Each structure stands twice: as C-alpha cells, then as structure tokens.
Amino acid sequence: MLNPLWLKTFVTVARCRSFSEAGRHLVLTQSSVSEHIRRLEQHLGRRLFVRDTHSVALTADGEAMLAHAGVILQSIAKAETQFRSSKLKGRVRLGSSDDVALGPLPTVLAAFRDAHPDVELEITIGMTGRLYELLDAGAIDLLIGKRRLGDRRGVPLFTGRLEWLARTGTLVDPGEPLPLILVAEPSVTRAVVLDALAQAGVPWQIVCTSSSHAGCVAAARAGLGVTVRAEYLAARGLAPPVNRASLPALPDVEFIALAARRLSRPAATLLQLLHESDLRGAWVGE
Structure with missing residues (x-):
C-alpha cells in the first residue's frame, strides 16, 4: 500500500529538484526525506530519481509516478476536506499573472469552489511585478506568478x-x-x-x-x-x-505561490490546494 507521506515527500522533491529544499518545505530533515524516497522506491521496485551531488532529476518511472501521486494526493485532500473540515466561509483575494490564468488555474479554482461554495473569490489578474506590490501592500492574500529576480520568497510550483x-x-x-x-x-x-x-x-x-x-x-x-x-x-x-x-x-x-504573512483559513486552504495541484500540465494559449 502506498504511504501518502512518502508520496507527499516524493512530489515535493520532484517540484523542488532538491532533497534539502524539500526538507525545508516539509519541515523534515534531509535524512528523513531520503528515507521516504528510499522506502517508496523499494515498495515500487523502481528507481524514481537520478541524483548526484549537484542535481536531482526524475527517471521515466519517476515521471509516470508523479502523475499518479498527484491524483492520489488530491483525492485524499478532497476526502479530508469533505469529512474532516468544518464549513469554510469568508473571502480569498488571489492575484495571478495573466499567463498563469491562461493555464489550468481555472481547474484549481473550480475544485476549490466545489469544496467550499461559501467562500468568495476575488481574483486580480496582472503582471507579476504589480502583484508583488499588491501583496506587500496587503491588497491581496496570495499571488501566483514568476519569482522576481533576486527574491527567494515563495514556494516553487513549477x-x-x-x-x-x-x-x-x-x-x-x-x-x-x-x-x-x-x-x-x-x-x-x-x-x-x-x-x-x-x-x-x-x-x-x-x-x-x-x-x-x-x-x-x-x-x-x-x-x-x-x-x-x-x-x-x-x-x-x-x-x-x-x-x-x-x-x-x-x-x-520559476513560477511560485507567495502568501501574505497572516492568512485567513480560506486563504490558507486555497494555498494548500495550489501546492498540491499540478500546475505544470498542458497549457493552451488563446
């Protein structure tokens, strides 16, 4: 049986392309991250990563497993949301760069809306640089866009x-x-x-x-x-x-999700959904 904890660690390493960076995001030691990946590979009987002292890359089996892991984790998250979470109410102010908005973002928003119909979404579409300004000014709660040059804030999405x-x-x-x-x-x-x-x-x-x-x-x-x-x-x-x-x-x-220092429960829930969603899927422009 696939352990969801191993899968979450695997997906995080795949996105960060680094065991140490994944450990920081998951608040785990690098040895714990390595152990989760080792046990998952042992369970599957397949090697999922090719790694050396400088880089981490997915194998062909790793690429295939990443698609399955995303579906499994999203299904678990949906079940937990439905049966364990109290009803969410409030408002989320989301900023998205227009290139991200042209991609699978609507699918993520639809999933959030289906799970939390009483939460109001206020969406601002604009250039990433402008969204940084709005976030710093407290005008939005979350932003999805490119990482600004020289800025290390935010969680990488793809x-x-x-x-x-x-x-x-x-x-x-x-x-x-x-x-x-x-x-x-x-x-x-x-x-x-x-x-x-x-x-x-x-x-x-x-x-x-x-x-x-x-x-x-x-x-x-x-x-x-x-x-x-x-x-x-x-x-x-x-x-x-x-x-x-x-x-x-x-x-x-790098495309990232960046949040305000203080988040409402609805905003934190959407941020978690963004982290768990595969925003690297096939995108089609206008």
Whole structure:
C-alpha cells in the first residue's frame, strides 16, 4: 500500500529538484526525506530519481509516478476536506499573472469552489511585478506568478522556459536592433529578457509595450516585432524566428505561490490546494 507521506515527500522533491529544499518545505530533515524516497522506491521496485551531488532529476518511472501521486494526493485532500473540515466561509483575494490564468488555474479554482461554495473569490489578474506590490501592500492574500529576480520568497510550483516568438516565418535582421514587444514595468519577464540581451551584447529597441501578455501576442501576430512567452503556452500564428539561433538563449523562470504573512483559513486552504495541484500540465494559449 502506498504511504501518502512518502508520496507527499516524493512530489515535493520532484517540484523542488532538491532533497534539502524539500526538507525545508516539509519541515523534515534531509535524512528523513531520503528515507521516504528510499522506502517508496523499494515498495515500487523502481528507481524514481537520478541524483548526484549537484542535481536531482526524475527517471521515466519517476515521471509516470508523479502523475499518479498527484491524483492520489488530491483525492485524499478532497476526502479530508469533505469529512474532516468544518464549513469554510469568508473571502480569498488571489492575484495571478495573466499567463498563469491562461493555464489550468481555472481547474484549481473550480475544485476549490466545489469544496467550499461559501467562500468568495476575488481574483486580480496582472503582471507579476504589480502583484508583488499588491501583496506587500496587503491588497491581496496570495499571488501566483514568476519569482522576481533576486527574491527567494515563495514556494516553487513549477519551472518553465521562456522562448522567442514572432509572426510565423519571421527572419530577424542581425544587423539591426532587435524589435522587442514586451509587457510594461514592473514585469519579471521584461527584466529577464533585457538582462539576457545585455549579457549577450545584443542591441534592442522596444517597438511595443503592453499591459498584458495577450496584448504582446496580438502585436507579434501583427508583425510588429519579437516577443517572449513561456514555452508551455501555445499561441496561434506565432513561432520562434526562423534564425532564432542568432538570439541569446533565455533562462528558465520559476513560477511560485507567495502568501501574505497572516492568512485567513480560506486563504490558507486555497494555498494548500495550489501546492498540491499540478500546475505544470498542458497549457493552451488563446
């Protein structure tokens, strides 16, 4: 029989890609985390991680087990919510970046609503940088978005790679400044892109600024220039430039959940659901 404690430890290690980091999130020693994984692997008769002194990666069996573990833990959480929790009432003020909102977030919110129909959800969609400001000002309870450069707050939910996108068939002229379409400040994506270009010594010019990723996609479809978007978000009519190899590689960005210091019970319950949900699923853009 699969021990839910082993599964929770396994999922946390898979998300953090680190035994020590998982231990900090679970308030367990690293040896306890290792023991949970060892016993789970022994029970399954399969190796779930490939690890060395510098990295932790899922094996093919580990990837398959991660999907099953997420379903099992969500089912357990739903049962506990239904039979052990008293009825929740109140309000949760959630901030989400618009790229996350285009993904499976509605599924998570639907599950929360089904379990807690008396809780009011107040959702703010905006750039991650602006959401940080709202959280620090006490205007929202939770945020889901990219981790801000230099900021170590928040619990990692998943990692996504940024990619260059433009109207299909676009050929970037290496002799001219790169025509950029980016979201307005404050934006984690904007900061990451401009930093990558500066390090590579690539000249650029902002040709269009938008308050949302949807606006950037529209401008790119119109052929105004090149934009950037997380690779899991498809966008019809856009593709990497034909000569994308001439552009600097963009780094992975961490998507996190970050909470206010004091949370109401409804907000804490939603935060727990976000931690346990697989927000890395197949996302489809507009």
